[in-house]
Amino acid sequence: MAPTAPEIHVAVDLTVLTLRDGALNVLLIQREDEPHRGAWALPGGFIQHGEDLDAAAHRVLADEASLGSGAVHLEQVKTFGAPGRDPRGHVVSVSFMALGADLPDPRRGDDVADARWWALADLGEVTLAFDHAAVLESSIERARSKLEYTTLAVTFLPEEFTVSQLRGVYESVWGATLDAGNFHRKATRTEGFLVELDRHAAPTGGRPARLYCAGQGNYLVPPLLRIGD
DSSP, X not given: OOOOOOOEEEEEEEEEEEEETTEEEEEEEEXXXXXXXXXXXXXXXXXXXTOXXXXXXXXXXXXXXXXXXXXXXXXXXXXXXXXXXXXXXXEEEEEEEEEOSSOOOOOOOTTXXXXXXXXXXXXXXOOOSTTHHHHHXXXXXXXXXXXXXXXXXXXGSOSSBOHHHHHHHHHHXXXXXXXXXXXXXXXXXXXXXXXXXXXXXXXXXXXXXXXXXXXXXXXXXXXXXXXXX
């Protein structure tokens, strides 16, 4: 008789990122049930029968983050499957990164004790459940890397924005201060990145800043490299 195949469960875990008060924030939920009851974790859940991965990720966004499918940019990041990562059994998790502009406060789902945004700078003393610290780290690095060579930074902004606001996205995600003039020159001269509009932002005491919207391009050529790269 052939040996019985081990039972392996598949789940999705989501790193939902947005900017709040100029700081990069991640959505965490406080677990209602064991294992790790009371601990903070990334939103996630098991795949349901007949459900594909993207549908599961959108379901988790709706159930645990109160976000619809059109509110965020969603993409797969990495698969985590080390035995022992979940005390309930062998669980393989496909991690997703979800990025959005000015995302709202979450409404706590039925299966979680709490849900709220955390600034990354405030997570130093927080021990995340399971291996979610590694899951979070991989998504943060993916976001930082993709800002170098894609137009993904505009995902964090409203439809119309200033170059200063765009620079703020890079500074918040990269954790670095960028030269304003050099950034403006690179961003506005990169083909397909920005479209200049014929209006300005509301004045704030100085010269009104020109407004832009996202261009049609997906990649930055040449890339906007992080300091030291």
